[in-house]
Amino acid sequence: MHLALREWAEQLGGIYCFRVTVFHVVVVVDAHLASLVLGNGYKLNKALEPPLSDELLSMKGHPTMFSAGTDSEYWALTRKGTAPAFNPRHIRDVFPALLKVLEQIISNVAEGGPGREADLNNAMLRFAMDVTGIFIFAKDFGTARSFDDSSTDELFTIMKHSLEELMLRCVNPARKFMVWNRKVREGTATFRAYRDAMTKLVAEVKARGEPAEDDVTIAAHLLRLRDPVTKQPLSDELLAGEFGMFFTAGLETSGNAISWTLYLLSQHPEVERKLAEELDAAGLLVTPERPKPRTMEFADLANLPYLSWVSKEAMRVRPVASTGTSRVTRADMVLGGYLIPKNSFIVIPFDAVHHFPGNWPHQPHAFIPERWAVQGSELATAVETEASRPAWGTATVSVEVVGTASPAKLSLQASPYTSPTKGTAAAEAATAAEAATAAAGAAAKRYMPFSVGPRQCLGQSLGRVMHDTAVARIVASFQLELAPRMGGAAGVDAAAINRLTLQPGEGMWMRCHPRAAVACMR
Numbered sequence: 001m002h003l004a005l006r007e008w009a010e011q012l013g014g015i016y017c018f019r020v021t022v023f024h025v026v027v028v029v030d031a032h033l034a035s036l037v038l039g040n041g042y043k044l045n046k047a048l049e050p051p052l053s054d055e056l057l058s059m060k061g062h063p064t065m066f067s068a069g070t071d072s073e074y075w076a077l078t079r080k081g082t083a084p085a086f087n088p089r090h091i092r093d094v095f096p097a098l099l100k101v102l103e104q105i106i107s108n109v110a111e112g113g114p115g116r117e118a119d120l121n122n123a124m125l126r127f128a129m130d131v132t133g134i135f136i137f138a139k140d141f142g143t144a145r146s147f148d149d150s151s152t153d154e155l156f157t158i159m160k161h162s163l164e165e166l167m168l169r170c171v172n173p174a175r176k177f178m179v180w181n182r183k184v185r186e187g188t189a190t191f192r193a194y195r196d197a198m199t200k201l202v203a204e205v206k207a208r209g210e211p212a213e214d215d216v217t218i219a220a221h222l223l224r225l226r227d228p229v230t231k232q233p234l235s236d237e238l239l240a241g242e243f244g245m246f247f248t249a250g251l252e253t254s255g256n257a258i259s260w261t262l263y264l265l266s267q268h269p270e271v272e273r274k275l276a277e278e279l280d281a282a283g284l285l286v287t288p289e290r291p292k293p294r295t296m297e298f299a300d301l302a303n304l305p306y307l308s309w310v311s312k313e314a315m316r317v318r319p320v321a322s323t324g325t326s327r328v329t330r331a332d333m334v335l336g337g338y339l340i341p342k343n344s345f346i347v348i349p350f351d352a353v354h355h356f357p358g359n360w361p362h363q364p365h366a367f368i369p370e371r372w373a374v375q376g377s378e379l380a381t382a383v384e385t386e387a388s389r390p391a392w393g394t395a396t397v398s399v400e401v402v403g404t405a406s407p408a409k410l411s412l413q414a415s416p417y418t419s420p421t422k423g424t425a426a427a428e429a430a431t432a433a434e435a436a437t438a439a440a441g442a443a444a445k446r447y448m449p450f451s452v453g454p455r456q457c458l459g460q461s462l463g464r465v466m467h468d469t470a471v472a473r474i475v476a477s478f479q480l481e482l483a484p485r486m487g488g489a490a491g492v493d494a495a496a497i498n499r500l501t502l503q504p505g506e507g508m509w510m511r512c513h514p515r516a517a518v519a520c521m522r
């Protein structure tokens with residue numbers, strides 16, 4: 001799907017549309033327009049995510065922070081109430097625990113001896129699960145202790161199957177009604193199992209008593225909130241929904257983002273070598289002469305510029321939220337001179353935004369960490385403003401989208417967006433609103449792996465620290481080589497699937513060569 005959205009943008013320009021049954025979907029890829037749609041000016045509500053995520057997470061039909069309206073009291077309460085948990089001080093405090101989980105993983109990978117093949121996707125999901133568990137609930141799930149330990153894997157498996165089912169329901173919204181289908185019934189049961197697991201976690205956290213004043217976990221922040229209607233603490237149902245939401249939002253995204261970065265490094269040995277050199281200069285690289293380098297510190301992350309370029313570029317080339325996010329228009333809205341009527345769905349596919357030549361005129365498809373050496377690279381700069389305006393192409397393409405592991409197929413036909421403003425009173429008011437919003441808004445972003453605007457990722461500071469630390473420690477310990485069973489880059493691309501996040505379909509098997517035994521770098 002994300003590739004179709006990308007391809008269409010290349011053919012049709014920075015704004016185009018298609019129809020899914022009765023829904024009129026406008027796709028916005030142009031960085032300026034996308035920033036306007038997502039920005040603080042309009043504060044639009046999400047369009048497609050709420051019913052979908054609520055099916056998995058919601059208890060008694062109540063939304064979670066992820067699905068609640070941007071104009072709702074509940075969203076403001078939960079977002080503001082939990083944001084302090086992501087204070088860099090708190091992330092620094094959890095850093096030693098994060099390193100400990102990583103050391104466990106590195107030792108598991110190394111155990112098999114030089115060149116052992118390991119599924120780094122499985123390993124990184126386990127890392128993300130244990131770290132988010134500690135950060136959200138002060139609970140170490142211990143899934144990193146072994147890569148296949150059924151005693152720790154129950155929730156891990158439930159989460160995986162739930163997201164798989166959720167994606168199938170996204171491709172085919174009627175699927176949930178197909179109760180005669182055993183797989184659908186199993187999917188519904190998995191959702192229930194996930195909610196039950198979250199309910200159990202609420203009971204476990206509550207059994208610890210009132211959170212202490214210095215308890216900065218997300219769970220503690222949630223326990224301290226008061227329901228905007230009843231003024232009582234959030235009910236167990238609301239808490240379980242939020243626990244599940246934070247867990248889902250933090251785990252798959254982080255684990256898969258790290259996996260894609262490690263994959264890209266395995267495909268670009270010259271980038272891996274430069275990163276290793278930076279780590280070496282900082283005394284963090286394992287070498288035959290220095291088998292036990294100094295312990296990485298939180299402060300190191302601010303002093304490894306090449307690592308941060310690699311991270312940004314990897315999340316540009318393979319944003320895990322590849323199909324992006326969506327918004328619904330509350331009123332007629334003018335975007336790039338085109339009228340978008342009230343109640344339209346606007347989709348912002350991050351992968352397409354990151355590859356659109358109008359936004360990234362210089363080799364948009366290439367993996368070039370050095371492009372981040374220029375300050376402000378995430379902005380659609382003035383020079384590129386003109387180039388990034390929609391091209392208003394005329395081609396129409398039809399792409400068949402096949403839900404992975406599913407019989408569901410979705411045929412779509414996209415065309416350029418052709419609703420120019422007509423000079424009606426509503427259109428004129430909307431044009432004025434667009435101009436005012438553009439003038440007041442922050443500079444347009446062309447880089448948005450965590451989205452932008454009021455609904456941007458709340459946990460991105462933690463996500464980035466997990467990502468950068470894992471990449472640094474893995475590269476400091478091993479030289480990476482994609483295992484032959486992956487079938488090279490073509491095999492990896494063919495197997496990649498979207499289960500809400502873009503993920504390697506068949507794991508990410510790598511030959512991990514311990515640097516302690518590698519005499520010279522590639």
Ligand code: HEM
Binds near residue numbers: 065245250452
């Ligand atoms: C590499 C890691 C991550 C990526 C790429 C990522 C990406 C995203 C994206 C694209 C959104 C949707 C924004 C929108 O709809 O406009 C989002 C929302 C969110 N993320 Fe993340 N995320 C990551 C890690 C995390 C972590 C570690 C947490 C917390 C433990 C987290 C918590 C959230 C929450 C709570 C929201 C909903 C915010 C709201 O609706 O107001 N994320 N994330």
